[in-house]
Amino acid sequence: MNLFYRSIICNVVTHCNTHTVCTRYIETLSSSSIQKRKYIWNAHKNKNLIPAIFPRWVTKRSLSLSRSNTPTMDKINKVKRVSIEGNIAVGKSTFARLLQSADQDWEVVLEPIGMWQSIESGSLQTTSNLLDMMYKDPQRWSYTFQTNSCMSRMHTQLQPPPARLLSSEGVPVQIFERSVYSDRYIFALNMFKLGCINSTEWAIYQGWHSFLVEQFGHQVELEGIVYLRAPPQICLERLGRRGRTEEKGVQLDYLETLHTQHEEWLVEKSTQLHFEHLTKVPVLVLDASLEFENNPDVQASFITQVKEFFSRL
Numbered sequence: 059m060n061l062f063y064r065s066i067i068c069n070v071v072t073h074c075n076t077h078t079v080c081t082r083y084i085e086t087l088s089s090s091s092i093q094k095r096k097y098i099w100n101a102h103k104n105k106n107l108i109p110a111i112f113p114r115w116v117t118k119r120s121l122s123l124s125r126s127n128t129p130t131m132d133k134i135n136k137v138k139r140v141s142i143e144g145n146i147a148v149g150k151s152t153f154a155r156l157l158q159s160a161d162q163d164w165e166v167v168l169e170p171i172g173m174w175q176s177i178e179s180g181s182l183q184t185t186s187n188l189l190d191m192m193y194k195d196p197q198r199w200s201y202t203f204q205t206n207s208c209m210s211r212m213h214t215q216l217q218p219p220p221a222r223l224l225s226s227e228g229v230p231v232q233i234f235e236r237s238v239y240s241d242r243y244i245f246a247l248n249m250f251k252l253g254c255i256n257s258t259e260w261a262i263y264q265g266w267h268s269f270l271v272e273q274f275g276h277q278v279e280l281e282g283i284v285y286l287r288a289p290p291q292i293c294l295e296r297l298g299r300r301g302r303t304e305e306k307g308v309q310l311d312y313l314e315t316l317h318t319q320h321e322e323w324l325v326e327k328s329t330q331l332h333f334e335h336l337t338k339v340p341v342l343v344l345d346a347s348l349e350f351e352n353n354p355d356v357q358a359s360f361i362t363q364v365k366e367f368f369s370r371l
């Protein structure tokens with residue numbers, strides 16, 4: 059199945075004009091997805107839409123795959139994909155940097171927050187800070203924010219592993235800070251529960267999220283999740299110390315709702331998931347309330363646990 063999806067991408071690149079891209083893609087979709095074909099075909103007819111949707115998501119990964127032969131695909135498939143999940147300011151980026159320096163076979167991909175803070179809008183070369191807009195007026199901007207954050211996460215998860223990982227003799231791992239899954243099962247769901255995303259927006263979000271995750275198949279699947287767990291009160295203190303301007307209005311109750319979402323998805327497993335593989339992904343829970351930043355003993359213990367976890371995936 060993995061090779062199946064990856065061969066689609068190779069076809070896309072080999073025939074790089076837009077018309078062929080669409081035709082090839084449509085030909086290779088599963089025979090039961092009539093509706094999906096119609097959707098893509100209609101998109102294809104709108105000449106402005108297609109270049110914006112397909113090639114940007116597939117280009118980077120596909121360029122490397124187009125030159126690839128079966129041994130290279132084997133190497134790509136050997137790279138495991140893991141996400142780091144956890145509440146706001148729990149220490150994911152700090153932990154990710156620690157992992158990056160711990161092992162040459164690990165490649166960390168941080169959350170693209172800079173993109174959300176600086177969205178190019180219009181021809182006047184102005185930028186909008188969507189993160190700020192979302193925090194200031196969540197009712198108005200949450201759906202837009204989730205659309206953008208999920209697209210950027212999708213893009214991130216489709217990036218090919220660096221050459222260093224492909225030539226690794228050990229256990230190469232791509233580590234993503236959050237994922238298309240936390241986008242839906244933590245943030246978007248939380249915003250829906252808080253009434254910041256209405257039921258129509260929620261239905262639309264879920265529709266395209268399922269569609270995209272299913273179509274990209276194994277390329278966006280994770281082999282493991284590391285959950286950094288800490289009480290919301292500790293996250294609030296760290297958030298305050300970090301002092302990111304957009305987050306000034308974040309209150310404890312918001313962090314508590316996000317904490318509940320994490321617990322339901324990753325510990326209690328009571329969140330209703332829509333992807334079979336996701337229900338089976340192993341989760342490593344680490345006690346992130348420990349002040350590990352300046353404590354080499356805690357750091358060493360975390361790295362040992364992570365290494366052991368990765369080796370079992």
Ligand SMILES: Nc1ncnc2c1ncn2[C@@H]1O[C@H](COP(=O)(O)OP(=O)(O)OP(=O)(O)O)[C@@H](O)[C@H]1O
Pocket residue numbers: 144145146147148149150151152153169296297299300346347348349350351
């Ligand atoms: N284990 C820790 N102990 C004490 N302070 C920490 C710890 N981990 C992170 N910090 C501090 O907490 C703040 C938030 O950390 P960081 O930016 O890594 O969080 P994050 O989870 O990546 O946040 P976000 O959810 O916004 O992406 C930083 O100031 C960092 O120095």
Ligand SMILES: Nc1nc(=O)c2ncn([C@H]3C[C@H](O)[C@@H](CO)O3)c2[nH]1
Pocket residue numbers: 146169171189192203204207240241245246249305
């Ligand atoms: N609403 C909402 N949806 C998301 O998918 C999402 N992902 C991250 N964030 C916020 C948390 C931090 O302030 C900041 C950096 O993580 O961005 C999000 N907010």
